[in-house]
Amino acid sequence: xxxxxxxxxxxxxxxxxxxxxxxxxxxxxxxxxxxxxxxxxxxxxxxxxxxxxxxxxxxxxxxxxxxxxxxxxxxxxxxxxxxxxxxxxxxxxxxxxxxxxxxxxxxxxxxxxxxxxxxxxxxxxxxxxxxxxxxxxxxxxxxxxxxxxxxxxxxxxxxxxxxxxxxxxxxxxxxxxxxxxxxxxxxxxxxxxxxxxxxxxxxxxxxxxxxxxxxxxxxxxxxxxxxxxxxxxxxxxxxxxxxxxxxxxxxxxxxxxxxxxxxxxxxxxxxxxxxxxxxxxxxxxxxxxxxxxxxxxxxxxxxxxxxxxxxxxxxxxxxxxxxxxxxxxxxxxxxxxxxxxxxxxxxxxxxxxxxxxxxxxxxxxxxxxxxxxxxxxxxxxxxxxxxxxxxxxxxxxxxxxxxxxxxxxxxxxxxxxxxxxxxxxxxxxxxxxxxxxxxxxxxxxxxxxxxxxxxxxxxxxxxxxxxxxxxxxxxxxxxxxxxxxxxxxxxxxxxxxxxxxxxxxxxxxxxxxxxxxxxxxxxxx
Numbered sequence: 001x002x003x004x005x006x007x008x009x010x011x012x013x014x015x016x017x018x019x020x021x022x023x024x025x026x027x028x029x030x031x032x033x034x035x036x037x038x039x040x041x042x043x044x045x046x047x048x049x050x051x052x053x054x055x056x057x058x059x060x061x062x063x064x065x066x067x068x069x070x071x072x073x074x075x076x077x078x079x080x081x082x083x084x085x086x087x088x089x090x091x092x093x094x095x096x097x098x099x100x101x102x103x104x105x106x107x108x109x110x111x112x113x114x115x116x117x118x119x120x121x122x123x124x125x126x127x128x129x130x131x132x133x134x135x136x137x138x139x140x141x142x143x144x145x146x147x148x149x150x151x152x153x154x155x156x157x158x159x160x161x162x163x164x165x166x167x168x169x170x171x172x173x174x175x176x177x178x179x180x181x182x183x184x185x186x187x188x189x190x191x192x193x194x195x196x197x198x199x200x201x202x203x204x205x206x207x208x209x210x211x212x213x214x215x216x217x218x219x220x221x222x223x224x225x226x227x228x229x230x231x232x233x234x235x236x237x238x239x240x241x242x243x244x245x246x247x248x249x250x251x252x253x254x255x256x257x258x259x260x261x262x263x264x265x266x267x268x269x270x271x272x273x274x275x276x277x278x279x280x281x282x283x284x285x286x287x288x289x290x291x292x293x294x295x296x297x298x299x300x301x302x303x304x305x306x307x308x309x310x311x312x313x314x315x316x317x318x319x320x321x322x323x324x325x326x327x328x329x330x331x332x333x334x335x336x337x338x339x340x341x342x343x344x345x346x347x348x349x350x351x352x353x354x355x356x357x358x359x360x361x362x363x364x365x366x367x368x369x370x371x372x373x374x375x376x377x378x379x380x381x382x383x384x385x386x387x388x389x390x391x392x393x394x395x396x397x398x399x400x401x402x403x404x405x406x407x408x409x410x411x412x413x414x415x416x417x418x419x420x421x422x423x424x425x426x427x428x429x430x431x432x433x434x435x436x437x438x439x440x441x442x443x444x445x446x447x448x449x450x451x452x453x454x455x456x457x458x459x460x461x462x463x464x465x466x467x468x469x470x471x472x473x474x475x476x477x478x479x480x481x482x483x484x485x486x487x488x489x490x491x492x493x494x495x496x497x498x499x500x501x502x503x504x505x506x507x508x509x510x511x512x513x514x515x516x517x518x519x520x521x522x523x524x525x
Contacts, residue, residue, distance in 0.1 A: 054234065055305040057280070058220045058314045060241060069219075069278055070244045070251065076274035077254035082261070084115065085123055087253075090199060100174040100200035101132050104162075107195045108155050108187070112423070115260070121150050132172055135163040144374055144461035151464070152423065153372055158187030178205040190236075199249035206239030207252045208232075211259025217332035218263060221280035221304070223316030226332045230313050268328060281328040288324055340426045344387075346396040347380035348412065348432040349473040350404070352451070360451035361470075363460065364403060371422065376450065376462050378469060379403055385428065389414060392430055400434075403449050407434070415476050420465035427465065431472050 060066050081087070086106035093099040105125060109118045125146060129135040135143075140160060147156035162185040166174055174196075175181045182193035190208075197203035208216075213226050216238050224231045244251040262269045276282050284304070305312045316322075316333060323330055350362040363376040381399045383392050393412055400407055411434055418429040445451065452460060457470065 054314055055312055057305040058222055058234070058312075060220075060238070065278065066242060069242060069275055072274040072278075073254045073258065074244065074247060074250060077250060077257060080261075081253070081257055082115075085119060085126075089126065096176075096200065097172060097174050098131060100196055101135075101163075102126065103196050103199045104174075104185075104188075104192070105159065107192045108159055109150065111155065111192075112152055113150060117150070121146070132163045132166055132174070135160055136167040140374055141461060145459065148375070148461050149464050149467075153375060153463070155187065157373065158185075161186050162188070174200075176201050176203075178203055195252060198243070198252050202248060204243050204245040204248045206236065206241075206243040207256075208235050208239050209256060211256045211263075212239060212252075213259075214265065214332055215255055215259045215263050218268075218281035218328050219275060219279050220314075221284060221331060222314045223320070223331055223333055224314050225335060227335055234314060266329065270328060279328070281331045284322075284330075285327045288322065292324070340421060340424050342385065342426045342428070344383050344385040344428045344430065345380045346383050346392040346430045346432065347378050347469055348396055348400060348434055349378050349470060350400060351433075351435045353435050354437060355451070358453050360453060361457060362403065362445070363450050363452055363457070363462070365448045365450075371425065372463050374461075375466075376460055377466050380429070383430070393432070396432060403445060416472055418465070418468045418472055420468060422465075429465065429469055431469050433473050433476060 060069065086102055089102045090099055093102060106118070106122055109122055109125075128142075128146065129138060138160060140157060143156045143160045144153065147153055150156075165184065165186070166172060170184075175184050176197070178190075178193040178197035181196055182188055182190060185193075188196075194203075194205040194207040197205045198207065213235060216222065216235050217226060220238065222231060222234070226232065226235065239255075242251070242255075258273070258275075262273050270276055270279075270282055273279065273282075305315050311317070316330075320333070351359060352361075353359045362379060364379050366372050366375050366377060368374050379396075379399050381395045383395055387395075393414075397407060397412060412432050413434070415431045415433050418431055420427050420429070
């Protein structure tokens with residue numbers, strides 16, 4: 001990677017909770033704010049505790065060892081780095097603001113998402129909005145539409161809000177340091193700020209993500225829980241100590257690359273690792289194998305670490321002894337994950353198969369905050385998982401009627417269930433279908449609702465869960481699968497004289513669509 005055109009001094013900052021309200025106008029360019037604030041009292045206490053209690057076993061001994069690590073890792077990266085679109089874009093970009101924007105988008109997309117998935121989304125995003133100004137002028141509806149299927153949808157919203165802030169408050173110029181990036185941009189934490197500052201602006205800021213945690217925990221045999229505040233602070237200290245001031249962006253990418261393709265969670269390729277000679281975990285494996293071959297008892301972490309007093313805060317607890325079958329994957333310690341909470345929702349695909357201009361399905365927009373904020377979905381209602389089918393039908397019918405008026409409940413048919421797991425919620429959708437066979441013109445609906453063709457639905461701002469629901473609905477339609485007659489979606493059969501309920505529905509649909517009615521692709525109202 002080419003060296004960035006501008007660089008700043010070594011800086012690091014304590015983590016703050018980012019929000020759209022953070023930062024002050026022009027804060028990124030105030031010379032008085034170019035230095036990071038002093039560590040808080042708690043941070044100083046933690047640092048002092050670490051220095052007093054951590055064995056040199058978990059540290060890099062001297063400058064020579066740090067230099068050897070840097071040179072080995074960067075040499076490997078220059079030979080083996082993957083050809084990725086954001087790297088190509090950044091390497092060829094001379095404008096620092098566009099360079100930082102390209103890094104920012106890639107780093108946000110890569111959060112909790114695999115590289116293979118991100119590549120296509122990133123390419124389409126940068127083609128549609130190549131600059132901050134382009135993104136700032138986009139609507140949230142457009143952003144959600146492009147982001148659909150990538151998950152963690154608040155990320156797209158934060159990118160757009162951040163672009164608007166940079167354009168409106170900073171004249172389109174990105175903050176230049178990790179500290180000001182974190183303070184000013186919504187949704188940007190310590191890692192993302194450090195990545196942007198190091199890759200785009202050449203700031204020697206260390207970064208710690210999941211890949212780097214794994215690399216550092218193995219290289220320095222850190223067996224304690226990585227998410228604990230004490231261990232987390234030590235990992236950040238190590239990252240800052242190791243980052244190469246001459247090539248900070250390349251070094252950080254190299255550390256993440258190493259964790260992604262060599263020092264992997266399972267079956268790491270230790271023989272291909274450029275820093276294996278410096279890896280404490282690898283050394284531990286070799287000692288254990290030697291001890292086993294000579295029928296000698298293995299040495300424990302405490303003996304290798306030899307802390308001054310008591311249990312080392314960076315070693316695995318005595319209750320979790322070394323597992324010889326795991327090898328280097330004994331590190332890092334696996335965090336205990338809280339299972340996602342389970343929720344249940346009754347949801348209905350309501351369709352007008354013979355509407356003028358083609359079949360239409362009803363979508364409604366979610367609230368602007370919370371899970372899947374601002375996205376479109378089929379009408380739904382949360383229900384108790386133990387609730388009877390009749391109770392679900394009644395609750396769902398009431399929700400449907402709030403959008404389209406009176407409907408008979410006898411034609412609402414249960415099709416099955418779809419299970420989709422979000423980051424912290426396991427959602428079970430009880431899927432219902434209802435097709436309105438009347439030749440009713442598609443007309444305006446209340447704010448927050450849209451009638452869409454099936455083709456428009458496939459490109460709309462809907463979640464993966466909604467696509468699963470629609471696939472179930474389509475699979476139950478006559479002519480689309482060989483399901484039993486009992487499983488076919490119920491329809492409102494045509495009658496010569498409509499029922500009172502149908503008369504109400506038709507009267508609701510008859511007003512003409514105003515010429516300025518917003519489409520699904522317009523900004524959310």
